[in-house]
Amino acid sequence: MAVQGVDFDIENGSIHALIGPNGAGKTTCFNLLTKFLQPTAGTIRFEGHDITGLAPADIARLGMVRSFQISAVFGHMTALENVRIALARARGGNFDFWRGEKILNQYNEQAQALLADVGLDDHVDTPAALLSYGRKRALEIATTLALDPRLMLLDEPTAGMTEADVERIVALIRKIRKGRTILMVEHNLSVVSGLSDRITVLARGRVLAAGDYATVSRDPAVIEAYLGSDHSGVDHV
Amino acid sequence: MSDTALPKAPPREMIWGFTGAQSVAFVLMLATLMVAPFVAYPVFLMQVMCFAIFAMGANLLMGYTGLLSLGQAAYFGMGAYVGGYAVQTLHLTPEAGVALGTLTGAAIGAVFGWLAIRRQTIYFAMITLALAQFVNFFAVQDTGFTGGENGMQNIPRGQVAGIISLHSDLHLYVFALVVFLIAFLFVHRVVHSPFGQVVKAIRENENRAISLGYKPAQYKWIVFTIAAGLAGLAGALNALVTHIVTLTDVGNATSGIVVLMVLVGGIGTIYGPLIGAAIIIAMQYYLASFSDWVTVIQGVIFIACVLLFRRGIIGELAAKLKFAL
Numbered sequence: 001m002a003v004q005g006v007d008f009d010i011e012n013g014s015i016h017a018l019i020g021p022n023g024a025g026k027t028t029c030f031n032l033l034t035k036f037l038q039p040t041a042g043t044i045r046f047e048g049h050d051i052t053g054l055a056p057a058d059i060a061r062l063g064m065v066r067s068f069q070i071s072a073v074f075g076h077m078t079a080l081e082n083v084r085i086a087l088a089r090a091r092g093g094n095f096d097f098w099r100g101e102k103i104l105n106q107y108n109e110q111a112q113a114l115l116a117d118v119g120l121d122d123h124v125d126t127p128a129a130l131l132s133y134g135r136k137r138a139l140e141i142a143t144t145l146a147l148d149p150r151l152m153l154l155d156e157p158t159a160g161m162t163e164a165d166v167e168r169i170v171a172l173i174r175k176i177r178k179g180r181t182i183l184m185v186e187h188n189l190s191v192v193s194g195l196s197d198r199i200t201v202l203a204r205g206r207v208l209a210a211g212d213y214a215t216v217s218r219d220p221a222v223i224e225a226y227l228g229s230d231h232s233g234v235d236h237v
Numbered sequence: 238m239s240d241t242a243l244p245k246a247p248p249r250e251m252i253w254g255f256t257g258a259q260s261v262a263f264v265l266m267l268a269t270l271m272v273a274p275f276v277a278y279p280v281f282l283m284q285v286m287c288f289a290i291f292a293m294g295a296n297l298l299m300g301y302t303g304l305l306s307l308g309q310a311a312y313f314g315m316g317a318y319v320g321g322y323a324v325q326t327l328h329l330t331p332e333a334g335v336a337l338g339t340l341t342g343a344a345i346g347a348v349f350g351w352l353a354i355r356r357q358t359i360y361f362a363m364i365t366l367a368l369a370q371f372v373n374f375f376a377v378q379d380t381g382f383t384g385g386e387n388g389m390q391n392i393p394r395g396q397v398a399g400i401i402s403l404h405s406d407l408h409l410y411v412f413a414l415v416v417f418l419i420a421f422l423f424v425h426r427v428v429h430s431p432f433g434q435v436v437k438a439i440r441e442n443e444n445r446a447i448s449l450g451y452k453p454a455q456y457k458w459i460v461f462t463i464a465a466g467l468a469g470l471a472g473a474l475n476a477l478v479t480h481i482v483t484l485t486d487v488g489n490a491t492s493g494i495v496v497l498m499v500l501v502g503g504i505g506t507i508y509g510p511l512i513g514a515a516i517i518i519a520m521q522y523y524l525a526s527f528s529d530w531v532t533v534i535q536g537v538i539f540i541a542c543v544l545l546f547r548r549g550i551i552g553e554l555a556a557k558l559k560f561a562l
Binding site: 034036055056057058060061065066067068072073074075076077081084085086088089090094095096097098099100101103104143144147 | 427448450
């Protein structure tokens with residue numbers, strides 16, 4: 001069992017970080033929340049409703065949209081088409097196989113605005129597969145934003161990025177947090193300390209500690225899990 | 238942010254979703270198909286068009302959705318039986334027969350597809366194969382309707398709208414060409430529809446599509462039903478062209494042939510199925526003197542295709558010319 005007895009609340013409007021060593025069960029939590037995995041016990045509640053029994057697509061339709069650890073874009077489609085797919089879904093989806101593609105042009109303006117928000121205005125017509133890694137992550141965020149989610153789940157949004165890209169993504173997350181709740185898994189502790197209001201630390205499938213960064217970083221159990229027992233504290237990040 | 242700061246998408250001047258190169262290819266195809274019956278044997282050409290329709294449906298599944306069905310002959314064969322029965326026994330017009338064949342294929346496909354899409358990859362393929370076996374057994378057993386081993390014979394071609402006789406090969410050729418063009422444009426439309434975009438997204442990254450709120454099963458089911466409908470259409474048209482429906486039409490070999498056509502022609506291309514059908518049917522016609530060896534030759538071609546030109550003829554051509562075909 002990858003996670004057991006993990007219980008936490010995400011406060012409305014906050015940025016909540018889920019941290020912990022490799023194999024702690026962070027991504028498993030994501031998969032459970034978004035129903036890509038079925039929990040064997042326990043309940044998941046979103047805005048007061050029990051969503052434990054729902055299908056993953058229904059979770060997304062409720063306004064809880066996830067990203068993936070490995071950048072998830074539709075490679076053979078342009079950046080614009082990637083975002084349009086999400087915009088079309090937000091309006092109820094596309095089953096009309098008898099109509100022309102041109103009908104999707106109604107989303108162009110909105111899609112271009114979203115791409116501009118994440119700094120991809122120069123790459124509107126670039127196939128997603130040809131974008132740099134950092135830009136793929138930005139495109140992923142633009143695509144997620146197209147659904148106007150109330151809860152965004154970001155799985156390691158800055159993993160594998162150059163420092164400049166990390167700064168861009170952090171600034172982007174600051175910008176988009178208005179009116180949303182964000183849960184993110186993140187390894188980069190400077191990103192975590194700079195962004196998150198609350199942190200839950202997982203280790204070996206259980207909650208080790210919870211609180212704001214100052215509290216969590218001084219917790220002896222957390223220090224031990226992260227650094228081994230011979231360190232007295234995490235004083236710089 | 239002001240609108241002027243946003244670069245505008247380059248104009249995409251497309252008619253019915255065709256790119257420039259595809260439009261040229263379409264004109265070429267049309268011209269060839271109009272001249273061809275005066276040069277080549279019309280029945281051969283009509284069979285090419287029938288199997289091209291069949292392969293276009295299979296290509297929707299294999300190329301555009303990423304689903305390999307090994308049981309497409311079930312829909313082709315049942316479309317042929319019902320189309321033949323409608324014209325021969327119910328004395329309906331050929332267009333009604335073709336329409337009923339299409340509906341039959343789509344209806345069976347809707348049921349079988351609903352079952353098959355619950356599984357992925359090889360398991361999906363196995364379910365389609367198993368379900369096609371049911372249909373095959375039905376065709377062998379129910380001699381009253383299908384004629385069993387004898388099949389359906391002497392199916393009349395009838396008269397379009399009860400007026401224009403299709404008895405002459407040329408008349409039937411025009412009829413088949415019109416049906417083929419409708420099917421061709423329909424498939425192209427499906428690929429380039431908002432629906433087609435979602436299908437493409439699902440093929441590229443299914444989990445991401447789900448996380449955006451799409452339910453892939455619904456889309457796969459619709460594609461499966463469309464492909465089966467096209468198979469039924471092809472089968473019914475083939476019954477009119479050849480006057481007969483046999484167990485071969487509903488057998489596994491036919492399911493295999495259509496996969497081969499898609500692969501040889503070019504998987505995921507719009508013109509590939511037609512070229513693939515032309516090559517395979519030409520082999521059956523012109524290598525008929527080799528009898529059973531035709532299958533061996535086809536096998537060799539299949540191996541060569543997989544080893545040497547994986548993208549198929551049209552796929553390789555398009556890659557060389559650097560545009561979509």
